[in-house]
Amino acid sequence: MRPVGTDAAGALERAYRDEWSSVVATLARRLGDLQAAEDAAAEAFAAAARAWARDGTPPNPGGWLMTTAWRKAIDQLRHNRAVAVDPQALLDAAAGAGTAPGTVGGDDRLGLMFACCHPALALEVRVALTLRYVAGLTTRQIAAAFVLPEATLAQRLVRAKRKISQSGIRFEVPGADALASRLDDVRAVIYLVFNEGYAASEGSQLIRAGLCEEAIWLGRLLHRLLPDDTETAGLLALMLLHHSRAAARQDGGGAVLLADQDRSRWDKALIAEGTAILDAAVARRRPGRYQTEAAIAALHAAADSVDATDWPQIAALYGALARLAPSPVVEVNRAVAVGMADGPHAGLAVLEPVLASGALTGYAPLHAAHADLLQRAGRADEAAAAWARAERSLGNAALQHGLRRRRAGSGGPP
């Protein structure tokens, strides 16, 4: 035991960050009930606050918490058999009473992630559950980040926990046949959290920007748990590479476009880390949407200026992305890249079908890209009209927010 004293509080804080979600995950898997798991974990942390201050921090805080929480859970089961716990869990609990888990299983957090991101839950519910139980954010923090009343969010979580336990959503890694699509769902939730932070609107900028860090934390966890999954690596690389530009993306006046960013303010450590993770993933030759988007971000990150950017390669990657995950927004970005690589006429040829489809009529980046290509093609009058359309599209503040979000989601230059 380490000396008794003020470091007990610090140890508890570290243990909370490191162990809380692991404790919740293990209990949830064993009990099949997230609420019961959360309650037992809360009791264990309360007990730790008392015991550690008195006796000193135990040598294995995670193990101490796990053992204590498990004991609390069993007490809870014995005292209240009417709780919404599967009777089988009760039997398992009795059987396991003597052998509390000594180690904190990282694998249980993977099962917890799959449960929190289950497709039978509404998307906003998946996001809230993942941030609360996997990332360990408080209800208040999540409510603030999504500009919701705390009571609304708390209610949403209560309902979600009830649905998970009563509808039979398991805290387990799905079988091989469902794994790929369920893993897609988990990654989508993490990326959604990242984009919510990336698109931080003015009023709640600081709180929301924290969502990027949380998403990266979740991405690191998933990557650590599934090191062989190339798309998870791609997602982590993509988030790191985008986040490397965070300081340069904002100035006093608002968002700064990629072309105008001070590249000396890009975070070189994040770029190096993201690029290394991406390179290792790409070497396995299992391409996917996230790896492709990360590769585009990596090419931007490697360039000293817009002119020095490898536009032919970026255009080719957008072509690959359009096949993997086709969308009009990807086509707009591809048109910009083709316009840089092969000249404005080639870019306009890519853009024409998007313009004709009318799919993105209110999307300012479409009109801005169109205007820029027309300008460079020497069609000044048409360019002026396109710029006017771009500005009209940006007039609405709410829309502007949405545009940025989609821009962040498209992974490329505006």
Added chain:
Amino acid sequence: MKYALLIYAAPGTSPLPDAELGEAWVAYGRSAKQAGILLGAEQLAGADTATSVRVRGGERLLTDGPFLETKEHLLGFFLIDVPDLDTALEWAARMPNTAYGVTEVRAVRTGTRWQAALA
């Protein structure tokens, strides 16, 4: 766990002729039976034949028709026993009506007081 798979569709919207639709349900029911998950299944008479009953102030009030007027009617249900929601959702997705209607999956509660009283 037990699940009720509640079968909904708007009448007359099946793209299949009646005979083929019937065959599809037979095949589905048979596969559920063979998988050993089938606890029961019923097909309901049309929603237009329903009678809804309320008792208010001691008085019985009858309404001619279903209590909810929806485009898609409850046509019947399967009761199955499978390990978890994912498996139940797979069985739901295989139901012929899901191609044009919808199946609602509801877990069945167990261990309630009234069930214990009836046991």
